[in-house]
Amino acid sequence: MSELLRSTTDAPTGGWRTATVRKVARRTERTVVVRLDIADRVPHMPGQHYVVRLTADDGYTASRSYSVASSPSDPLVELCVERLEDGEVSSYLADVVEVGDELEVRGPIGGWFAWDGVAPTLAIGGGTGVVPLISMLRHARELEHPDLVCLVAAARTAADLPYSDEAMGDCNLVALSREDTPSRPAGRLTSADLAPHVAGRELFFVCGSALFAEAVSRLLVELGVTTTAIRVERFGPTS
Amino acid sequence: MATRGFIGRKRSGDPRLPPGQYDAGDDWPVLTAEVTPNLRPEQWSMSVDGLVETPTTWSWEEAHALPQSEFHGDIHCVTTWSKLGVTFGGVSVDELLTVAGPRPGATHVLATSTTGYTTNLPLADVTGGKAWVVWTFGGQPLSSGHGGPVRLLVPHLYFWKSAKWVTRLTLLDHDQRGFWEVNGYHDRGDPWLEQRYTGD
Ligand SMILES: Cc1cc2nc3c(=O)[nH]c(=O)nc-3n(C[C@H](O)[C@H](O)[C@H](O)COP(=O)(O)OP(=O)(O)OC[C@H]3O[C@@H](n4cnc5c(N)ncnc54)[C@H](O)[C@@H]3O)c2cc1C
Numbered sequence A: 001m002s003e004l005l006r007s008t009t010d011a012p013t014g015g016w017r018t019a020t021v022r023k024v025a026r027r028t029e030r031t032v033v034v035r036l037d038i039a040d041r042v043p044h045m046p047g048q049h050y051v052v053r054l055t056a057d058d059g060y061t062a063s064r065s066y067s068v069a070s071s072p073s074d075p076l077v078e079l080c081v082e083r084l085e086d087g088e089v090s091s092y093l094a095d096v097v098e099v100g101d102e103l104e105v106r107g108p109i110g111g112w113f114a115w116d117g118v119a120p121t122l123a124i125g126g127g128t129g130v131v132p133l134i135s136m137l138r139h140a141r142e143l144e145h146p147d148l149v150c151l152v153a154a155a156r157t158a159a160d161l162p163y164s165d166e167a168m169g170d171c172n173l174v175a176l177s178r179e180d181t182p183s184r185p186a187g188r189l190t191s192a193d194l195a196p197h198v199a200g201r202e203l204f205f206v207c208g209s210a211l212f213a214e215a216v217s218r219l220l221v222e223l224g225v226t227t228t229a230i231r232v233e234r235f236g237p238t239s
Numbered sequence B: 001m002a003t004r005g006f007i008g009r010k011r012s013g014d015p016r017l018p019p020g021q022y023d024a025g026d027d028w029p030v031l032t033a034e035v036t037p038n039l040r041p042e043q044w045s046m047s048v049d050g051l052v053e054t055p056t057t058w059s060w061e062e063a064h065a066l067p068q069s070e071f072h073g074d075i076h077c078v079t080t081w082s083k084l085g086v087t088f089g090g091v092s093v094d095e096l097l098t099v100a101g102p103r104p105g106a107t108h109v110l111a112t113s114t115t116g117y118t119t120n121l122p123l124a125d126v127t128g129g130k131a132w133v134v135w136t137f138g139g140q141p142l143s144s145g146h147g148g149p150v151r152l153l154v155p156h157l158y159f160w161k162s163a164k165w166v167t168r169l170t171l172l173d174h175d176q177r178g179f180w181e182v183n184g185y186h187d188r189g190d191p192w193l194e195q196r197y198t199g200d
Helices: A088-095 A127-142 A191-197 A210-222 B060-065 B093-100
Strands: A016-026 A031-038 A049-055 A061-067 A077-082 A102-109 A121-126 A149-155 A173-176 A203-208 A230-234 B045-050 B056-059 B069-076 B081-092 B108-113 B118-122 B132-137 B151-153 B166-172
Touching: A031 A088, A031 A102, A049 A077, A049 A088, A061 A077, A061 A088, A061 A127, A077 A088, A077 A127, A121 A127, A121 A191, A121 A210, A127 A149, A127 A203, A127 A210, A149 A191, A173 A191, A191 A210, A203 A210, A210 A230, B045 B093, B056 B060, B056 B093, B069 B132, B081 B093, B093 B132, B093 B166, B151 B166
Parallel strands: A121 A149, A121 A203, A149 A173, A203 A230, B045 B166
Antiparallel strands: A016 A031, A016 A102, A031 A077, A049 A061, A049 A102, B045 B056, B069 B081, B081 B132, B108 B118, B108 B166, B132 B151
16 A cells, blocks of 8 residues: 555644635636635645635525635735635625725635745646646746746636736746647647656646646646555546 | 624525535535546555454445445535435445454544544444445436545435545544544534534
């Protein structure tokens, strides 16, 4: 049997807090960035997430998890939410939330999908799956070691990819399945896309829909990456 | 605290749904944190060890030779989806423990998967017809994404306790936190008490 899966150090964990919305901005046609001021918050590690809990007047609640896009040094906590048709929480965050609103949040949460700021990392995200990876990228840049995190961001088109501006960089790759880019013809992410970025990396973070995460983690295993170095976050059923 | 302008979905009012859960219908989200192993039944075995009289390992064939049983009911994930009216088939954990024989002083169990995933449970939550080691879902072989060929099933607790690709149950005289529990998830995880995170 393989070794036990061990989470990164002692990742911080925070309890329920009240967050005040400071900024709401569209990032792509279907995604919205919400920046939260959380008094007395526990600082997060890049990759961790928060739970947002909405409560109706009759006491009914709906909670969903959202990854943090901001770096730990950012005074605000930034979430980036994709609006799903009939999505109970995402459509509320995309359509209803305004600056000044208060939201109940719990976090940071998670210690496996969390980057310690030290290990050379390959981070691969599909669509909104890039959100926790952007936090890693931002943190690496602030540490003045941008080379520590190499980001591969995949989406159908550039317009479907939040933070596509930030995802462009030295070792970073944007792979679009339906659009040519100067560096790459349209097509799904392949093992040839990933191969040049694997050497020297100790941790591999894969985030996106269940289908995307499954496909990419298989590519990594085929490229010889040991499974215990691969940390996966699946955002749920929808792709 | 009510959230301004939040109405939410039509309340299902289904008494099978614990607080804060929604009915995922035909969806069955996959939220595993590790690479899905490509595990063949003949590579798999199930061990019960730790504080037991007779540490025992069963092969796929041997596990299937034990008396089989089914679970009909509901499952609840901490990420707030539930699946109602599902059927799993396999062997009751009671059958395994009858062979291995828990020693006095055993109070908890640590379940371990082939991937190295772990989760902790009170012994009382896997005895008395409350837990299974299962290999079918709805009468079909359990798919690898959902833990196939074999997963633990502890349906009265949040589903991260139902370790996918389970291979070992270790009986202990203390509670030893598993993969999610060390990072703030609840040690027990009763959905009816909304025990999602440490301290709930
Ligand atoms: C650790 C983690 C981190 C995450 N990070 C992010 C992130 O950074 N950004 C992000 O956008 N998402 C993220 N997610 C996904 C997020 O938590 C939600 O699952 C997502 O926003 C959808 O929630 P929702 O309430 O909008 O949709 P839901 O109401 O849950 O519905 C999801 C889909 O199912 C359908 N559906 C389900 N039930 C019903 C029903 N009863 N009636 C009608 N339709 C139904 C809806 O049409 C919808 O398309 C993350 C998930 C996890 C687990």
